[in-house]
Amino acid sequence: MKTIKIILGIISVLVLSFFAIGIIVNETVYTTEISVDVPLETVFTEFNKSENAVKWIPEIKKIEVVTQTPEKKGTVNKIVLDANGQEITMTEKVLAYVPNKKVILFYDAENMLKKNEYLFSENNGKTTITLNASCQSESYIMACMFPFFKGTFKAQDQKYLNNFKEFVANK
Numbered sequence: 001m002k003t004i005k006i007i008l009g010i011i012s013v014l015v016l017s018f019f020a021i022g023i024i025v026n027e028t029v030y031t032t033e034i035s036v037d038v039p040l041e042t043v044f045t046e047f048n049k050s051e052n053a054v055k056w057i058p059e060i061k062k063i064e065v066v067t068q069t070p071e072k073k074g075t076v077n078k079i080v081l082d083a084n085g086q087e088i089t090m091t092e093k094v095l096a097y098v099p100n101k102k103v104i105l106f107y108d109a110e111n112m113l114k115k116n117e118y119l120f121s122e123n124n125g126k127t128t129i130t131l132n133a134s135c136q137s138e139s140y141i142m143a144c145m146f147p148f149f150k151g152t153f154k155a156q157d158q159k160y161l162n163n164f165k166e167f168v169a170n171k
Contacts, residue, residue, distance in 0.1 A: 021144045028135045028146040030154040033128060034161040038168050040122035043129065044100045046168050047118070050077060056163035059083060072097035081109075111139045116157075129164075131157055 036043060046052055054060045059081045066076040077092040090109030097103055100120060107114040117132040135153060137143040146153075 025147050028150045032158040033130045034165045035128045036165045040127045043127040056167045
């Protein structure tokens with residue numbers, strides 16, 4: 001009986017710790033970066049062409065413009081992804097667009113709210129893209145799990161930036 005109480009006590013502590021994470025950690029934040037030997041203007045232009053995204057983010061099946069603004073800020077796109085055979089639809093909204101400097105995108109993807117701030121800089125003809133990302137969830141249970149997936153999120157975004165680097169370097 002004593003062994004059962006100890007096991008139940010350990011399980012209780014683990015469960016409470018898991019649920020406490022959702023209260024303590026409100027968002028998962030990380031940074032990734034790439035440098036490419038292509039001029040800033042070319043990198044920024046190619047990065048911000050919607051039709052190019054499918055070339056460096058292989059999960060994208062379709063991008064549909066919902067609302068387009070001349071200044072880009074406020075533009076909304078509907079993106080359909082293939083996530084291991086499961087179709088996921090998300091909304092992308094351009095929160096900020098400063099030519100050759102930065103783009104901030106907000107994604108709403110079925111319980112995952114993500115903000116990507118892409119910063120562009122150039123030094124001696126070499127362009128650096130820095131991604132500052134933050135993820136939150138509308139679901140408390142998912143919010144408890146996000147800190148455990150930070151490495152996965154970061155690795156995926158780094159892979160996408162590496163794919164973009166290869167794409168723009170070979171263009």
